[in-house]
Amino acid sequence: MQIGLVGIQYSGKTTLFNTLAGHEFDPAQAMKEEATLEVVKVPDARLDKLTEMFNPKKKVNATVEIYDTPGLRMAEDGKVKITSQFLNNVKNNDALFYIIRQFEEEAVPHPMNSVDPARDIEFLESEFLLSDMAFLENRLEKLRKEVMKSKDEKLKKELPLLEKCYAFIEEEKPLRIMRLDENDLKLLSGYQLLTLKKLAVAVNFDESSITESEEVIKEIEDKFSSIGATIIPFSAKIEYELSSLDEEDKKEFMADYGITESALDKILRTSYEILGLQSFFTVGEDECRAWTIKKNYTAQQSAGVIHTDFFNKFIRAEVVNYEDFVKFGSFAKCKEEGVWSLEGKEYITKDGDILNIRHS
Numbered sequence: 001m002q003i004g005l006v007g008i009q010y011s012g013k014t015t016l017f018n019t020l021a022g023h024e025f026d027p028a029q030a031m032k033e034e035a036t037l038e039v040v041k042v043p044d045a046r047l048d049k050l051t052e053m054f055n056p057k058k059k060v061n062a063t064v065e066i067y068d069t070p071g072l073r074m075a076e077d078g079k080v081k082i083t084s085q086f087l088n089n090v091k092n093n094d095a096l097f098y099i100i101r102q103f104e105e106e107a108v109p110h111p112m113n114s115v116d117p118a119r120d121i122e123f124l125e126s127e128f129l130l131s132d133m134a135f136l137e138n139r140l141e142k143l144r145k146e147v148m149k150s151k152d153e154k155l156k157k158e159l160p161l162l163e164k165c166y167a168f169i170e171e172e173k174p175l176r177i178m179r180l181d182e183n184d185l186k187l188l189s190g191y192q193l194l195t196l197k198k199l200a201v202a203v204n205f206d207e208s209s210i211t212e213s214e215e216v217i218k219e220i221e222d223k224f225s226s227i228g229a230t231i232i233p234f235s236a237k238i239e240y241e242l243s244s245l246d247e248e249d250k251k252e253f254m255a256d257y258g259i260t261e262s263a264l265d266k267i268l269r270t271s272y273e274i275l276g277l278q279s280f281f282t283v284g285e286d287e288c289r290a291w292t293i294k295k296n297y298t299a300q301q302s303a304g305v306i307h308t309d310f311f312n313k314f315i316r317a318e319v320v321n322y323e324d325f326v327k328f329g330s331f332a333k334c335k336e337e338g339v340w341s342l343e344g345k346e347y348i349t350k351d352g353d354i355l356n357i358r359h360s
């Protein structure tokens with residue numbers, strides 16, 4: 001499961017990517033714009049708290065895969081145009097993070113010659129709508145012929161679904177806001193439709209204007225309330241500088257820029273959430289660990305993430321939710337309070353459950 005940083009060239013994607021990945025900034029890499037993938041730790045205050053309580057030898061965070069998708073450049077005629085290579089790179093991702101430029105910087109002019117975040121969001125959205133539309137048009141044409149000849153039940157279900165999607169896109173609405181059930185999503189999953197991918201938008205502000213980001217963000221939120229995306233202000237440059245400082249200097253630096261928190265955690269947690277992921281924990285003196293599962297995973301499926309043997313030889317799961325555990329302080333106390341339970345393999349694991357798997 002990977003999330004792609006997507007945008008026009010010089011919007012701060014690689015700066016953010018390097019910060020998330022803990023890399024030094026490499027100007028050569030920024031110029032090359034090759035797609036790169038990195039596995040990044042997802043911060044989780046709950047895991048920090050559990051680690052504090054158990055004092056284990058090791059703490060292991062959940063991770064998410066971040067993909068620095070090469071940006072859209074100005075073509076020879078001086079215009080920024082969508083290329084099939086760009087679209088293919090975007091398709092590779094399971095969810096998208098638009099990185100939108102709000103910072104002014106004469107040394108690196110915006111490829112469209114002016115800074116206008118709303119225009120850039122609109123540009124990406126409408127190009128992705130067009131791409132999906134062209135794809136669906138093509139697929140529908142073939143599908144209509146196939147359905148007449150075939151008895152395949154799957155194709156018969158697919159036709160009305162794709163027609164519904166097409167009509168939705170014709171109204172310029174992205175598929176991510178369409179009501180689709182599990183079966184629909186399964187039928188569509190092979191197509192890598194761009195507007196079906198979950199989306200968040202990060203707006204990259206100047207060091208000097210990040211404190212006044214609220215008003216701009218409000219405007220953008222109002223304008224794009226119907227695209228179904230979380231919108232997050234940040235400053236790639238500030239985040240990059242912060243990442244190299246120790247705690248003391250960090251505080252001072254943040255005070256200088258008038259910000260109270262780093263946006264990185266928010267960006268990472270949002271990435272994790274829009275990928276449809278959640279965490280359960282295992283705890284002990286050796287290790288406290290956050291494990292990544294999809295929403296609706298059963299206790300047995302969750303056990304399988306730890307080890308395939310745990311899946312195959314699953315007997316029961318001991319379950320306490322994080323909130324209860326922190327409230328009562330120990331498994332024994334949780335038992336007394338009736339918030340500890342023994343669950344079978346069909347139990348649906350909840351975000352923040354602490355599991356102990358019993359297996360044969």
Ligand SMILES: Nc1nc2c(ncn2[C@@H]2O[C@H](COP(=O)(O)OP(=O)(O)O)[C@@H](O)[C@H]2O)c(=O)[nH]1
Nearest residue numbers: 009010011012013014015030103108235236237
């Ligand atoms: N002033 C300023 N410059 C930035 C900021 N973010 C990125 N830049 C600069 O913009 C240029 C392009 O950034 P990069 O991350 O390579 O953009 P990409 O093309 O989207 O990957 C680099 O020279 C960065 O130093 C920012 O928040 N403020």
Ligand SMILES: [Mg+2]
Nearest residue numbers: 013014030033
């Ligand atoms: Mg780049």
